[in-house]
Amino acid sequence: MKDPDGDWSGLAIDLWRRIAAERGYDYRFVESDLSGMIDGVADGRYDASVGALTITSGRETKVDFTHPFYPTGFGIAVHKSPRTWLxxxxxxxxxxxxxxxxxxxxxxxxxxxxxxxxxxxxxxxxxxxxxxxxxxxxxxxxxxxxxxxxxxxxxxxxxxxxxxxxxxxxxxxxxxxxxxxxxxxxxxGRLSGAVTGPDDLPGVNVGSIRHSATDEWLTGEGIGFTGYPDVAAGLAALSAGKIDAFVYDEPLLRYMVRKGDDEELGMLPGTFGRQDYGIALRQGSALREPVDISLLAQVEGPEWRDEIRKTLGKRN
Incomplete structure (x- = not known):
């Protein structure tokens, strides 16, 4: 997340800060979209890309990834059904x-x-x-x-x-x-009657983000969807009734729904698919080994687990 003063924060950002402090790296953050985070590392513009980057075979052909620092899956946000007798x-x-x-x-x-x-x-x-x-x-x-x-x-x-x-x-x-x-x-039937799980997605209006790991999964499953620029725009469309479900990385969706103003939005229980988040580095980068060592030491400690619970809340 970026605050009005231009300062960045978040789970992956804080993780990188601790790694860089331990290793004595000087760095600066450059804002980029999802595609640019991969292509920018591949063409040498960036030394690393930090965020909710899913490790995929397609991306691995362009960049190297560190060890995963967070295993997760895709989540489905829906609009809760009104609790009426009908x-x-x-x-x-x-x-x-x-x-x-x-x-x-x-x-x-x-x-x-x-x-x-x-x-x-x-x-x-x-x-x-x-x-x-x-x-x-x-x-x-x-x-x-x-x-x-x-x-x-x-x-x-x-x-x-x-x-x-x-x-x-x-x-x-x-x-x-x-x-x-x-x-x-x-x-x-507590949540949307139209969507109770991933098997219901082919028959409803689905939203997601283009050029993401979710895009690859939905396309592979033959599920058409409307693309949105970011999670906030997708959840706004869900609130307005333009789509029946918004599919994206479960922890990001859970955070946005939890922090959002619309109390009628909710997450379906569980996750589907498999995702592992990692830090993207240049092919053959000398940073790979020292970053991996520091990263593993961080995610094995209690501080990382406490930060995840504090930021994302409990999983469904």
Whole structure:
């Protein structure tokens, strides 16, 4: 980050300052865009490029990288769904949820049919013939599973009572599973209903930054996106509803969302893909070995870990 006085700060900047102080390097910072950070080192304009630079095979052909100083992945920022009754109800009417309801009804029908089969001759008053009797069996299996137990139907035969006993214990497991599925459905639907993970990206409007490692990943996955000059512009477009998701380096996104003014923006849990940040140096640079030694000593220490937690907060 650059303050109004022109002074630079940030995790990578502070890391470089400590390395340079230990090694006695004199240096000055020169501002550049992402492409210029690589090309500037490759053509000799800069001795090193410091920032959230992802180590990739394409970049490695132009420059040398130090050992990674931060492993991460890509993150997805989305606009949170408004917590209305309509949005909550919408989470129940998913294909998977309806499939589960139909499967449960089919199971209740099978168990109800068994009750009718063993009870119809000895208990015709409660489990009569035909569709009415099967319906009574379905009703009894349903109220038994939900532990309501109205008492209007009850098995009289030993076989019926045995089936009812087994069904009572089995119903405990079924209800627990069904309750967990409902809770999972509601949790997954807390954020944007359109995007719950990277698999949803091909069907929505996505934003990212051109000529970045995220660009390479999205292009490789066949996911089209709108390019923005920086993370702030992308998150502004997300707030305005111009895009459904903004994809970029997870720690940078997490920091910007955490520090931003729009409380309706949030990060989806977890990361995807693999990224390693490193310092770019010229091919065959004499700086490589001493910088690596100092860098590794820094990232192995508690001060680096504390600074990461302080700056980025906890990961999802």
């Amino acid at each position: 949005s909550l109800m919408r989470n129940f009417f998913t294909i998977d949820f309806l499939k589960a309801v139909l499967a449960l009804c089919a199971l209740l029908l099978i168990v109800g049919f068994l009750f009718w089969l063993v009870e119809r001759r000895h208990n015709p008053e409660e489990f009569g013939e035909g569709a009415e009797g099967i319906g009574s069996g379905f009703w009894f299996s349903a109220v038994t599973m939900t532990t309501v137990g109205y008492g209007d139907k009850a098995p009289r035969t030993p076989a019926g009572k045995a089936i009812a006993l087994v069904w009572m214990f089995a119903a405990i497991l079924i209800i627990s599973t069904f309750t967990g599925m409902i809770a999972s459905s509601l949790t997954a």
